[in-house]
Amino acid sequence: MSSSTPGSPTTRTLHLAVDLTDAGAHPAAWRTLGSQARQLFDADRLQDLVSTAQRGTVDLVLFDDAFSLQPGRRGGVQGRLDAALVAARLAPRSEGVGLVPTVTTTHTEPFHVSKALATIDHASHGRAGWQVAVSTGADDAAHVGRRQAPDVAAAWAEAAEAIDVVSRLWDSWEDDAEIRDVETGRFVDRDKLHYVDHDGVHFAVKGPSITPRPPQGHPVVVVRVDSDAALAVAAEHADVVRVRATTLEEARALREQVRSAAADHGRDPDDVIVLVDLYAVIGPDRASAQARLDLLEGLAGVSWDTDSYTHVGTDRDLAVTAEEWFLAGAADGFTVRPSSLQTDLVALVDGVVPLLRRAGIYRTEYTGTTLRDSLGLARPANRYAAAIA
Amino acid sequence: MTTTPAPRPDGRPRKQIHLGAHFPGVNNTTVWSDPRSRSHIDFSSFEHLARRAEAARFDFFFLAEGLRLREHKGLIHDLDVVGRPDTLPVLAALAAVTDRLGLAGTINTTFNEPYELARQFATLDLLSGGRAAWNLVTSSDAFTGANFRRGGFLDYSERYERAAEIVDVARQLWDSWSDDAVDADAETGEFLREGAVQRVDHDGKHFDVHGTFTTPRGPQGHPVLFQAGDSGEGREFAAATADVVFSLHGSFEDGQVFYRDVKDRLAAYGRTEDSLKILPATTVVLGDTAEDAAEEAALIRRQQVSGPTAIAYLEQVWGRDLTAYDPEGPLPDVEPDVDNASLTRGKVRHVKDPGPVVAAWREKAAAHGWSIRDLVIEVTGRNQFVGTAQQVADDIDRYVQEDASDGFILVPHLTPEGLDPFFDQVVPLLQERGSFRTEYTGTTLRDHLGLELPGVGGSQAADLEGARA
Numbered sequence: 001m002s003s004s005t006p007g008s009p010t011t012r013t014l015h016l017a018v019d020l021t022d023a024g025a026h027p028a029a030w031r032t033l034g035s036q037a038r039q040l041f042d043a044d045r046l047q048d049l050v051s052t053a054q055r056g057t058v059d060l061v062l063f064d065d066a067f068s069l070q071p072g073r074r075g076g077v078q079g080r081l082d083a084a085l086v087a088a089r090l091a092p093r094s095e096g097v098g099l100v101p102t103v104t105t106t107h108t109e110p111f112h113v114s115k116a117l118a119t120i121d122h123a124s125h126g127r128a129g130w131q132v133a134v135s136t137g138a139d140d141a142a143h144v145g146r147r148q149a150p151d152v153a154a155a156w157a158e159a160a161e162a163i164d165v166v167s168r169l170w171d172s173w174e175d176d177a178e179i180r181d182v183e184t185g186r187f188v189d190r191d192k193l194h195y196v197d198h199d200g201v202h203f204a205v206k207g208p209s210i211t212p213r214p215p216q217g218h219p220v221v222v223v224r225v226d227s228d229a230a231l232a233v234a235a236e237h238a239d240v241v242r243v244r245a246t247t248l249e250e251a252r253a254l255r256e257q258v259r260s261a262a263a264d265h266g267r268d269p270d271d272v273i274v275l276v277d278l279y280a281v282i283g284p285d286r287a288s289a290q291a292r293l294d295l296l297e298g299l300a301g302v303s304w305d306t307d308s309y310t311h312v313g314t315d316r317d318l319a320v321t322a323e324e325w326f327l328a329g330a331a332d333g334f335t336v337r338p339s340s341l342q343t344d345l346v347a348l349v350d351g352v353v354p355l356l357r358r359a360g361i362y363r364t365e366y367t368g369t370t371l372r373d374s375l376g377l378a379r380p381a382n383r384y385a386a387a388i389a
Numbered sequence: 390m391t392t393t394p395a396p397r398p399d400g401r402p403r404k405q406i407h408l409g410a411h412f413p414g415v416n417n418t419t420v421w422s423d424p425r426s427r428s429h430i431d432f433s434s435f436e437h438l439a440r441r442a443e444a445a446r447f448d449f450f451f452l453a454e455g456l457r458l459r460e461h462k463g464l465i466h467d468l469d470v471v472g473r474p475d476t477l478p479v480l481a482a483l484a485a486v487t488d489r490l491g492l493a494g495t496i497n498t499t500f501n502e503p504y505e506l507a508r509q510f511a512t513l514d515l516l517s518g519g520r521a522a523w524n525l526v527t528s529s530d531a532f533t534g535a536n537f538r539r540g541g542f543l544d545y546s547e548r549y550e551r552a553a554e555i556v557d558v559a560r561q562l563w564d565s566w567s568d569d570a571v572d573a574d575a576e577t578g579e580f581l582r583e584g585a586v587q588r589v590d591h592d593g594k595h596f597d598v599h600g601t602f603t604t605p606r607g608p609q610g611h612p613v614l615f616q617a618g619d620s621g622e623g624r625e626f627a628a629a630t631a632d633v634v635f636s637l638h639g640s641f642e643d644g645q646v647f648y649r650d651v652k653d654r655l656a657a658y659g660r661t662e663d664s665l666k667i668l669p670a671t672t673v674v675l676g677d678t679a680e681d682a683a684e685e686a687a688l689i690r691r692q693q694v695s696g697p698t699a700i701a702y703l704e705q706v707w708g709r710d711l712t713a714y715d716p717e718g719p720l721p722d723v724e725p726d727v728d729n730a731s732l733t734r735g736k737v738r739h740v741k742d743p744g745p746v747v748a749a750w751r752e753k754a755a756a757h758g759w760s761i762r763d764l765v766i767e768v769t770g771r772n773q774f775v776g777t778a779q780q781v782a783d784d785i786d787r788y789v790q791e792d793a794s795d796g797f798i799l800v801p802h803l804t805p806e807g808l809d810p811f812f813d814q815v816v817p818l819l820q821e822r823g824s825f826r827t828e829y830t831g832t833t834l835r836d837h838l839g840l841e842l843p844g845v846g847g848s849q850a851a852d853l854e855g856a857r858a
């Protein structure tokens with residue numbers, strides 16, 4: 001259990017997420033790996049990355065996913081593993097760090113999604129999260145062949161329903177449902193198992209889940225806000241909200257927007273953690289960071305338009321910016337997207353993190369065992385247990 | 390270390406036994422009331438069984454699956470273990486704590502889409518270094534369908550048709566990437582080798598799948614395919630498609646008949662007998678003497694069939710509430726309600742026609758002086774090897790050498806340590822006889838099972854049409 005009070009000013013610390021997708025955020029990052037680029041799909045490489053993130057006591061790592069191949073024209077990495085299974089593979093050999101795969105709601109079954117994420121939470125003893133994604137592409141739809149791709153608004157409306165059903169399924173077992181009462185021969189107390197009986201617009205799901213309630217109650221829900229429709233869903237359902245901004249003022253306005261939208265849903269805004277995307281090219285000095293970016297851009301043949309805050313410079317400058325944005329209330333933290341995992345992740349962990357720790361705004365060790373502990377988020381009450389009490 | 394196996398008495402080369410370790414989970418053989426029984430959810434339980442199975446050089450670890458909690462008389466059945474984690478994430482996590490052990494998971498073909506399953510299994514195969522296996526089951530009831538978007542949309546008669554099409558599509562997707570597709574040439578900037586990834590265009594009765602697959606081909610090309618289903622169609626599907634049959638025919642004579650039946654179907658598909666392994670489920674009870682083991686086995690059976698469990702089982706057959714009856718007393722004198730056959734849901738029905746079954750049971754119980762509980766213990770008994778380690782090793786080897794099976798999937802009655810005595814005592818004896826490996830000779834599950842690597846483009850649609858004609 002968390003010892004900190006969520007959102008209280010004395011304990012408020014900066015949160016860091018790191019995107020471990022592909023070889024890094026820059027499409028040409030894999031070309032700096034040399035012959036190791038062929039090992040991009042190896043579990044050992046992923047294991048090393050997570051260990052590094054863990055050394056930096058980052059809150060969580062993210063693995064992107066989609067039902068389509070990355071477009072090949074920019075010479076980037078092509079090929080994806082199922083992100084939920086990547087997270088599961090990393091669960092037994094990691095500690096402290098949250099594991100957050102992207103799982104789409106558009107072409108999947110909430111029943112399957114619910115038990116997969118619950119299981120990652122069980123296997124990691126409470127370190128699972130879920131980055132909710134929708135799919136509006138015709139490619140994805142053609143792979144599943146069930147229907148036309150929905151538009152953005154429809155896809156997020158469906159996502160909202162999916163999150164609701166998934167979290168109901170997480171609650172469909174009360175925490176103490178397993179009783180093993182030898183006297184009466186009952187393994188479970190069936191009164192503590194609940195049908196979710198969802199009959200909605202997009203699906204009907206009976207329940208209960210086959211998987212008992214996960215250690216965190218609900219794995220942490222992450223929503224990336226890139227549309228009004230996504231904002232609406234994030235405000236209602238997300239524990240962590242990812243936003244993109246290029247200036248401190250823009251970030252502060254976005255954070256306020258998210259917080260007030262959450263309040264409109266009757267939520268405490270401090271229960272919503274807003275992370276700003278931060279693309280990072282980190283070097284010993286500004287010139288060498290720029291030189292490395294130039295090299296990557298030269299390889300890719302295009303300049304890097306990240307459409308969000310981009311840092312090209314030293315670890316010191318990055319730490320200063322992070323502290324400034326954090327203290328100004330522009331961000332609860334950042335989702336760092338290292339341009340190249342091989343270089344920038346290590347620079348983040350061994351360069352930036354010690355500076356943030358010295359500034360007193362970042363943890364020196366994991367304070368709890370679960371991802372909710374790291375984020376200072378309470379374990380959600382079970383809605384069905386609450387209804388009876 | 391290699392042992393030269395002695396030939397069989399008839400001069401044929403000695404068969405190597407294949408062994409799988411089943412993580413028990415939800416079934417009516419798991420004894421949860423024993424103080425040694427631990428969590429069936431916590432990962433440490435899965436890890437224990439998998440690590441011990443790997444140390445014993447087992448072929449694979451095996452997980453079953455259910456997609457709706459069982460109900461009895463309209464209420465959640467609460468007498469057996471209830472609840473389990475999700476199959477594929479458990480296997481992916483186990484890949485982190487094992488190196489060679491095959492990882493076999495049961496995944497229903499009715500309530501899943503081929504594109505998603507194909508990428509999940511390709512991912513598991515990559516993340517485990519070639520150890521993935523998929524046990525295809527086809528249950529299609531609307532009861533389970535109530536947990537899914539499309540509900541109970543599949544007719545029982547279409548279950549294998551859909552399964553065959555799923556496998557066909559999955560194979561096309563797995564084969565759409567050549568083994569060396571990831572070139573990652575830093576010099577030229579070419580990540581995927583030109584022409585090494587093909588589009589898939591499938592239009593079928595159950596699925597339309599168009600586009601480019603996302604996931605590189607795993608070390609095994611295709612994961613190993615298991616089949617568990619016992620009807621004629623199920624056996625035909627296995628002959629056309631599967632690498633392993635998970636069967637319930639574990640007794641010697643029944644095993645031999647089933648073995649012949651399934652292996653004789655292979656030729657029609659141009660397959661050799663070695664290309665399909667038949668592995669029945671079985672349990673093992675060991676003792677220092679044969680008497681000890683028999684006593685222990687009887688004790689376990691009584692733990693498996695508690696009084697309430699015995700009554701609930703009879704209720705399934707009778708189609709009536711029988712809670713008024715004493716499980717330690719005689720069989721109910723009321724007649725079964727033949728029209729009320731779906732008293733228990735979410736479980737494979739064993740008794741299809743209660744009338745004659747009940748009559749036969751009454752006769753049997755009267756002749757032996759059995760109580761309700763005694764009878765249920767008797768009629769729900771499954772194949773068991775009971776005896777000293779030496780006797781069990783002899784029996785298992787005889788079953789395999791005399792073609793009652795190619796090995797076994799061992800179902801422990803205790804979680805997670807139930808197979809430890811088998812690993813410690815029986816495996817060394819099988820190794821001494823030269824019937825079971827002492828070291829892994831390969832790295833993939835296909836290697837362990839002696840199965841060939843499927844070539845790209847060599848996949849064939851499971852052609853059930855021809856077989857039915």
Ligand SMILES: Cc1cc2nc3c(=O)[nH]c(=O)nc-3n(C[C@H](O)[C@H](O)[C@H](O)COP(=O)(O)O)c2cc1C
Nearest residue numbers: 453454495526527528617618619620623635636637
């Ligand atoms: C040995 C064995 C194991 C099985 N395990 C499962 C299982 O884990 N999950 C499941 O849904 N069905 C399981 N089944 C049920 C099969 O899916 C079921 O037999 C099939 O859907 C119906 O096919 P059939 O008519 O050919 O038997 C199992 C069946 C057998 C024989």
